[in-house]
Amino acid sequence: NAGVTQTPKFQVLKTGQSMTLQCAQDMNHNSMYWYRQDPGMGLRLIYYSASEGTTDKGEVPNGYNVSRLNKREFSLRLESAAPSQTSVYFCASSVTGSRDEQYFGPGTRLTVT
Amino acid sequence: QKEVEQNSGPLSVPEGAIASLNCTYSDRGSQSFFWYRQYSGKSPELIMSIYSNGDKEDGRFTAQLNKASQYVSLLIRDSQPSDSATYLCAVRRGGADGLTFGKGTHLIIQP
Numbered sequence: 001n002a003g004v005t006q007t008p009k010f011q012v013l014k015t016g017q018s019m020t021l022q023c024a025q026d027m028n029h030n031s032m033y034w035y036r037q038d039p040g041m042g043l044r045l046i047y048y049s050a051s052e053g054t055t056d057k058g059e060v061p062n063g064y065n066v067s068r069l070n071k072r073e074f075s076l077r078l079e080s081a082a083p084s085q086t087s088v089y090f091c092a093s094s095v096t097g098s099r100d101e102q103y104f105g106p107g108t109r110l111t112v113t
Numbered sequence: 114q115k116e117v118e119q120n121s122g123p124l125s126v127p128e129g130a131i132a133s134l135n136c137t138y139s140d141r142g143s144q145s146f147f148w149y150r151q152y153s154g155k156s157p158e159l160i161m162s163i164y165s166n167g168d169k170e171d172g173r174f175t176a177q178l179n180k181a182s183q184y185v186s187l188l189i190r191d192s193q194p195s196d197s198a199t200y201l202c203a204v205r206r207g208g209a210d211g212l213t214f215g216k217g218t219h220l221i222i223q224p
Binding site for chain 1: 203
């Protein structure tokens with residue numbers, strides 16, 4: 001049982017390049033989330049998917065798109081990367097429900113130059 | 114705007130003592146409350162969840178919730194050097210909403 005996995009672990013992009021961050025979970029969870037963590041700002045929600053086929057914006061969605069490919073996979077795409085998107089990105093999942101706990105993947109450290 | 118406030122620290126505690134971490138939140142509609150531990154360069158790891166007023170104990174950890182005061186705390190008994198980390202408080206309004214995090218408290222356990 002791998003839990004939540006993310007690829008890649010590290011990535012360097014030039015301004016304007018695009019890329020997709022991949023996330024998968026093997027816990028049969030319904031809900032999945034993308035957060036970014038910046039020094040001094042804490043973790044902030046980018047997008048989430050309450051269930052397969054649905055996605056919703058979080059606190060900081062601008063510059064990102066997401067796809068809930070199936071129940072297991074939730075990807076985050078940067079269409080035109082900007083230096084302000086330099087961050088550590090975490091994917092998380094939960095079963096769903098008001099009392100369900102979220103479990104985090106290992107993260108992707110992204111640098112945009 | 115939903116806010117979660119934590120003292121950034123560092124909070125320095127002698128080994129074997131009790132570490133007390135505090136958190137306040139602004140959204141009175143919050144229903145679920147969580148404590149995560151994060152080591153440097155690693156992802157957040159869930160320690161405790163609490164949903165009702167009062168105390169919840171799990172091993173050396175006790176979470177305390179007071180919804181009237183909008184206050185959550187985490188006590189770590191018999192603190193160990195391995196407890197040295199950043200502790201993140203997180204709250205959720207309900208359903209499948211994402212979490213709102215505080216910026217974390219850096220805890221140092223001195224041997």
